Amino acid sequence: RLLSETTSVLLSHKVMAEEKGESLNPNSKLLSLVRDSLLPQFEHILMAPDPVPLYALKLLVALTEHNPASVSLVEETHLFPVLFQVILEHQDSILGNTMQTVIALLNNVVANKSTNMMLLFEEGLTHHICNLLIETMTLYLETDDKSSTKTANALLLSLLEILHCMLIYTANIVRQTLQAQKSGTGGDTQAAEDLLLINKPLTDLISLLIQLLPSEDTEIFESSSQCLSLLVQLYGGNSQETMSPENMDSFAEVLKSKKDARQLKLLLRVIKRLVS
Structure with a gap:
């Protein structure tokens, strides 16, 4: 209840600040309260029985949404592994x-x-997002009435944004790294190689x-096509499965339906990269 009320206070404070042409200050009393009193307890709160974790998460969402600087507080209190544990605890209820x-x-x-994205990657972001996307995309694709699955659609879009x-x-x-190598200034090739391996x-x-x-x-369509384009730029076609009849049917269908030159160009670049 305390966390829920704090969230409401935060949102109200944000609205009033915007009306006055102000912004939330990282040193505000509210942030100090959250940083000094609440965040140190969040590891235990997030592992508490439902619905306590939900209230804590809602507070963090409001905080990070309306004051981006507060993301550093989540990082400093080492909450990333705890968030991944929450995902594991609730994987049977993905919606x-x-x-x-x-x-x-x-x-x-x-x-x-x-x-610090590298910290997130090292602590398992890729594994969790990949698994969640596979489950959510499969759920979306297997549902005939897409309009009846607004929750799945919203979750899928959010996951695609993270992937992007x-x-x-x-x-x-x-x-x-490539630019640094071309210019002769070196570049940390090991870091780039490690990152590509982590995200493989x-x-x-x-x-x-x-x-x-x-x-x-x-x-x-926009989110999936952008993510697909980036993936094939980085890794190419990962196997013969990418050119399966089912996938070719999907390409044929979308190429017939799209008229926008930019979208068609992106799709053709993806296909070229997959077959090259």
Whole structure:
């Protein structure tokens, strides 16, 4: 209850601050309260019986959404492994409120440019996001009435946003390394190689992403096509399975339905990369 009320206070404070043309200050009393009194207890709170973890997660979502600087507090209190444990504890209820909220929190975290992404990768982000995406995409693809699965759609979009941030980060590190090598300034090739190796399991998502392309939901098409493009740029076609008849049917269907030149160009680049 305390956490729920604190969340409401935070949101109200944010609204009032915006109306006054102000912004939340990382040194505000509210943040100090959360940092000094609540966050040190969050490891135990998040492992408590339901619904206590849900209230704690909602507070963290509100905090990181309305004050991005607070992401560092989550990092400093070593909560990432605990969040992954919450995912494991609730994996049998992937569409439940707790899972949706922890994914929303991770979305806020990875979207923040100051986040130590390598720490997240080292602590298992790739493994958990890959598994969640496989389960959520399979659920989405196997459901005939897509409009009746708004919760699954929302969760899928949130997970795809996380995946996109992960791939953008990886692509930037690889590009910076290649540019440094070309310019003769060196570049940490080992770090880039390690990152590519850590994220290699994400290639298991290629076929499922291809099958998402014909989706009538424009957001799902955009997100899945962008993630697919980045994946094949980084890894190419990971196996013969990517060119399976089912995947080719998906490409044929989406190429027939799309008229936008930009979208068609992206799809053709993906196909070229897969077959090259």
